[in-house]
Amino acid sequence: MIEPDETMSRIGHGMWLSQQGERDAARGVFTEIWNDVGENGDPLHRCAIAHAMADVQDDVREELAWDLRALEAADLITDERAARAGVAGPVAGFYPSLHLNLGECYRRLGDLDTAREHLRQGQAATEALGNDGYSQMIKIGLDRLAERLASAGHQTHRNT
Template identity: 55%
Template sequence: MKVDPVLARIGEAVALHHGRGRRDDARRLFTQIWTEIGGERGDPLHVCVLAHAMADVQDGVHDELLWDLRALTAAGALTEADVARAGVPLTVAGLYPSLHLNLADCYRRLGEFTTAREHLRLARAGIGALGDDDYGRLIRTGLERIAEQLDPRDR
């Protein structure tokens, strides 16, 4: 299957950040791609994936939260056909645990614990959509970490 060129470029920016520690370069590339896709009016899959990644390169939790909320909104407009056509190895439902995990973390850091717990609950409710692979284990580990940071009763 042909790789979606926008998703490939987003992947390059993610690699700049996570693989090479070049956060500012990644943010510049994300910003360039964001402009090219038309921002929030762009293809919902591109908006979702880009906003989800852009959140990770923000300087403050409020900005991170705005990008995470954009990603969640865009996910709501996705269909299974959208993700399959782009060659994404997840279902639409498989996107939500990570989106809610990031939102739970943002709200926890903002001291909005009730909202953080709700996103933690939503992430856990959707975890069955993930496989027992590296990605699924990464999200599960993240959920346990957030639960521990919120309250031992959340484990």
């Protein structure tokens, strides 16, 4: 049975604020929730908070730090826990998005080898995704990251 999850509802509110362009307000909500959950709290909550918090950072290094926290927490989530929270698929479905975000951060920081490794991991994890709009969005994002990395590789070779 799916139980109402106040923390996930609060995270959803922060995400709504972010989508409305209220990045500062969203950061405030996510910071408050993160402080309530704590570094050793429920991994599902930590993953969701960190994943959302990364999206409202202005500095790519801060974004990367939050994305890494999200990945670390995802590794601790069980499918059973995710199902109790209403997650439709397996936890494995979290990884394409997490690796996409990490790959993009590393690309923006100029660490193209690490970016390519996260791209590879994200692409490999797409088999856990369904066939819906979210899945298509993530797959398109991975394709775009691959294109940007290929272009960056060509620019590097031309400059040497």
